[in-house]
Amino acid sequence: MSVGDPGFPIPVPDQDTRPFWDGCRRGELLIQRCGACGKWLWQPRPICSSCQTPDPTWTQVSGDGAIASWTVLRPPTLPAFAAMVPFVVLLVTLDEGVRLLGYLVDDAGRVLTTDGGAEGVRTGRRVRLRFHDQAGTILPCWTLAD
Numbered sequence: 001m002s003v004g005d006p007g008f009p010i011p012v013p014d015q016d017t018r019p020f021w022d023g024c025r026r027g028e029l030l031i032q033r034c035g036a037c038g039k040w041l042w043q044p045r046p047i048c049s050s051c052q053t054p055d056p057t058w059t060q061v062s063g064d065g066a067i068a069s070w071t072v073l074r075p076p077t078l079p080a081f082a083a084m085v086p087f088v089v090l091l092v093t094l095d096e097g098v099r100l101l102g103y104l105v106d107d108a109g110r111v112l113t114t115d116g117g118a119e120g121v122r123t124g125r126r127v128r129l130r131f132h133d134q135a136g137t138i139l140p141c142w143t144l145a146d
């Protein structure tokens, strides 16, 4: 991680993660899947964590899933996030079984200024994938599906 303009912590793609970030820029969520045992892998890695087979296959997924957990970010925050609070960060279990973190957003990918109460955020609610442009980095995020 490094700090980019305007101060958001911005991920720096490396050889293991570049396909993921390139996919996000195209509006595609790519998750690795082992070609030998079929296990879905998160976070990106050069070998399967289950059977140690190298070169898992980057596979596009729908991003559909359910809220496994969530939290509300409130002040104090890093200065870059100060204008966004309060906002919700979701831990989403994709239908493939892997878990990713992302903002709660509206249908257009804008981060919602909310504590989640009005939207009825709760564990188990279905979510749909969206993407959010944060200072030029395209992040997967989710909107409530129902």
Ligand SMILES: [Zn+2]
Binding pocket: 034, 035, 036, 037, 038, 039, 048, 049, 050, 051, 052, 053
């Ligand atoms: Zn495997």
